Amino acid sequence: MSDLPSRDELATRYLDALPYPPYPVQEEALLQYFTAQQGVLVCAPTGTGKTLIAEAALFEALHTRTVAYYTTPLIALTEQKFTEMQDAAERWGFSRDDVGLVTGNRRVNPDATILVVVAEILLNRLLHTEAFDFSCVSAVVMDEFHNFADPERGMVWELTLGMLPPHIRVLLLSATVGNAFEFCQWLRHSHNRSIELVQGTERKVPLSYQWVGDELLNEQIEKMADGDDTKRYTPALVFAFNRDVCWSIAEQLKGKTLLADGQQKRLAVELDRFDFSQGAGPKLKQLLFRGVGVHHAGILPKYRRIVEDLFQKKLLSVCVCTETLSAGINLPARSVVLPTLLKGPPGDMKLIEPSTAHQIFGRAGRPQFDNQGYVFALAHEDDVKHLRWKVKYDQIPEDTKDPNLLRAKKDLKRKMPTRRQGEQYWQESHFLQLQKAPAGKLTSRGSLPWRLLTYLLDASPDVDPLRNLVGKRLLDSAKQVQGQKQLDRMLMTLWAAGYVTLEPPPPPRQSPAEVAAAKAAEPAVAKQTETERLMSAALAQLAKSKSPAAVATVKAEAKPVEVVNEYKAHKAFPTPEMKRLLGIRSINPLYAVYLVNQLGIADRNERIQAFESVLEMPGTAARLARVPFYDDMPPGPLATQRLDMEIVQMGLATVQQLGAPLTPEEKEEQRSLPYEQRLKIYSFAEKLRLLFDAQFPDVHTLYTTPAWAVGEVLEFGGQFNKYITARGLQKQEGVFFRHFLRMILLLKELSSLHPPELTLTEWQTELGDLASQLTECCRQVDPESTDKTLEDADKAGL
Structure with a gap:
């Protein structure tokens, strides 16, 4: 007879171990989890203690000597949950080493019983079951599960759910959603997974909403911080939707009286423990000393951790943050303040999404400290x-x-104040609209990843299971049809590029004469089907990629194919070339191989530009790291000897758009035009993308942004702080630090391939040298994060 406790016994033990009686929704969820065979979906407002529910699955795994995964959508949230789960394990009598952490940047105790991971890590392991054993896994917790409907992250949740072995129970923790019952039905019907539903609508700490139409932000915050602890509305989170605005608000507040008696002395002692001498450190220290924190992706990780620690110790009155913090990062606050209800670029701002607003509202009110949480929305200063x-x-x-x-x-x-022309405003009705907006629905978002498609085809050439996978998505019928068409386009793209052979073979490309004869014989067929058009274009683009000399001939011969029947492949057999795609994890694999194939004759500046462009640097940071103009960084050999020639021959751009000098008359004409009508000059990275899009017209989910940050920091001798200070990037230094770390990982990943003009050794030497310089650069800033990034990459085989 097994000496392991039963689930009933574990439920009793866990409930007895709780420090306080659970709320009704917590108790119901716990009882459902310990009796459910395949899992539970818990939908409840933010602030209802869903972490306590999540810990039950980990409690069970520790006591039954099985493995449990705790997944979150964000690295910052994952690292916070890692610490919380270590505290929980220790509280239950286990070792902190029984809890591990695996993210793209960090790995701690990777063989532990409890593994706290970002969602992408779990999906990656499910894609490589030959390397990761799931037979001993008992549970998977998916925190912030409403991200299922996120256009970028949602596909990760969806695929993970579909690929989990049936013996693994799931605990899905979500904010309130509008179609929870329908989602459970879909999961049962599409993936044969039956889960119980627990829904709650009441918060333990109710919220009070207040529109503030007569106070400016500084005045409102100072009023909130007045009085003793029973009267103060702080600590408060002030939400901004732009990192620069976060700093601007914090600067406004630092001169105000925000701290209670004795707080500043305690702050001084705490702050003396840390080094704030570099980058944004001096500015941040001044703010923290006055009780104001700043928290967003532009803050270095080591500084963000300090802000979180001080806020949790109730030493800060205010933390100015972006909406990322609303996704579950634990900064307990009595109030939240929204200085604006609009988000987006100037002139095109939109009311924030209700789901975002509800997440932000839910950060107010601390169950262990407050009887009520407060949500304040401020009017525009012009209206005040x-x-x-x-x-x-x-x-x-x-x-x-x-x-x-x-x-x-x-x-x-x-002297009557008036609203400014071109300025966008919001009003109290918008605030009420957000409060009353129904919860968002869970629905499939995003597209089938190229990496997953190549992996599945490498495992089996059968296409029908892929069609079934697409057909199981939580979509309406029209989008289901679109999804199937997109799958066909992806298969045709892989075939045209030589990565697969299809059965039955696609119809052969017809000559112009044959096309004309077909038209005469079938006058009723006036329109080519979507798949046939894409197939013909893919064939033409494949031919175009061979050599510049063949371009003109191919363009003349590549005519649309008029065929009555829609072509569909039933099998897709990988060619030897497919192996080159399978090793790429961090970026679009088709583009990765394309870049490597091109970069053999490139110089170092061109290679750096190509690599940086795929790292998805945020636009606000990319504008601060613009690629130098041609006068300052002349085109290299790849541009002049290959790209420019092919682009012009294919009619994709003019020589002037590729950087050819303008005559004095042309320059004068350009100056006279409005900015948006001036000649578009393509950067090197844009040239690469221009050619790729012409050769692979149907590759989706590919994002490139020209940038010159790695190149420039190396021009500063790899001195991170010197570069950041000289370019005034202190407010975004965390973004650049992460950018450099991602570059290191990308270089390690791409070193498994090599261009046809270079040997593998030559290519690896070049990339290794660049990675080494960047590694030393990052170690100056945060040696712990840098070393753990490299350790993680080495263990992952990069």
Whole structure:
């Protein structure tokens, strides 16, 4: 007889171990989890203690000597949950080493019983079951599961759910969603997984909503921080939707009286423990000393951890943050403040999504400290000024005969504040709209990843299971059809590039004469089907990729194929070339191989530009790391000897757009045009993308952004802080640090391939030298994070 406790016994033990009685929704969820065979979906508002529910699965795994995964969508959230789960394990009498962490940048105790991972790590392991054993895994917790509907992250959740072995129980923890029952039905029907549903609508700490139309932000925060602890509305989270705005708000607040008696002395002691001498450190230290924290992706990880620690110790009155923090990072606050309800680029801002708003609202109210949470939304400062003016204006009676009052009223009328032309505004009705908006629905988002498609085809050439996979997605019928068509386009792209052979073979490309004869014989066929058009284009582009000399001939011969029947492949057999795609994990594999094939004759600056462009640097940071103009960094051999020639021959751009010098008359003409009408000059990375899109017109989910950050920091001798300070990038230094770490990982990954013009040794030497320089650069900033990134890459075989 087994000496392991039963699930009933474990449920009793876990409930007895709780430090306080569970809320009704927590108790129901726990009882359901310990009796469910395949799992539970818990939908409840933010702030209802879902972590306590999650810990039950980990408690069970530790006591039954099985493995449990705890997944989150964000690295920052994963690292926080790692610490929380270590504390829980220790509280239950186990070792902190029984909990491990695996992210793209860090790996701690990777063979532990409890593994806290980002969602992509779990999916990657499910794609490589030959290397990772799931027979001993008992549970998978998916925190912040409403990310299932996220266009970028959602596909990871969906594929993971579909690929989990049936013996593994799932615990899905989500904010309130609008179609929870339908989702459970879909999961049962499409993936044969029956899960129980637990829904809660009540918060332990209720929320109070207040529209603030007569106070500016500084005044409101200072008022909230006034009084003793029972009267103060702090600690508060102030949400901004732009990293620069976070810093701007924090600077406004640092001169205000925000701290209670004794807080500043305690802060001084805490701050003296850390080195704030580099980058944004001096500025951040000043803010922290006044009780104001800043938290966003532009802050270095080591500084973010300090802000989190101080806020959790209740030493900060305010933390100014982006909405990323609302995704579950534990900064317990009494209040949240929204200085704006709009998000987006200037002139095209939109009201924030209700799901985002609900997440932000839910950060208010600490169950262990507060009886109520407070949500404040502020009016635009122009509207505040107008309201104040109106109060003064209305105090003077309209029928007054007093000449002094008449003069004052006339003077006020002349000074009436008005809204600015081109400025976007919000109002109280928008705030009410967000409060009352129904919860978002869980639905399939995003596209089938290229890496997954190549992996599945490498495992089996049968296409029908892939069609079934696409057919199981949580989509309406029209989008299901689109998904199937996209699968066909992906298969045709792989075939045209030589990565697979298809059965039955695609119809042969017809000559112009044959096309004309077919048209005469079938006059009713007036339109080529989508798949046939794509197939013909793919064939033409494959031929185009061979040599510049063949371009003109191929363009003349590549005519649309008129065929009555829609072509569909039933099998896709990988060619030897497919192996080159399978080793690429971090970026689009088709583009990775394309880049490597091109870069054999490139110089170092060209290679750096190509690599940087695929790292998805945020636009706000990329604008600060623009690629130098041609006068400052002339085109290299790949551009001049190959790319420019092919682009012009294919009619994709003019020589002037590729950087050819303009005549004085042309320059003058360009200056006279509005900026948006001026000649587009393509950077090197844009040239690469231009050719790739022409050769692979149907490759989706590919994002490239020209940037010159790695190149420039190396021009500074690899001195990170010197580069950051000289370029004024302190407010974004965390983004650049992460960019450099990602570059190191990409270089290690691409070193498994090599261009046809170079040997593998030559290519690896070049990439290894670049990676070494960047590694030393990053070690200056955060040696711990850098070394763990390299350790993780080495263990992953990169």
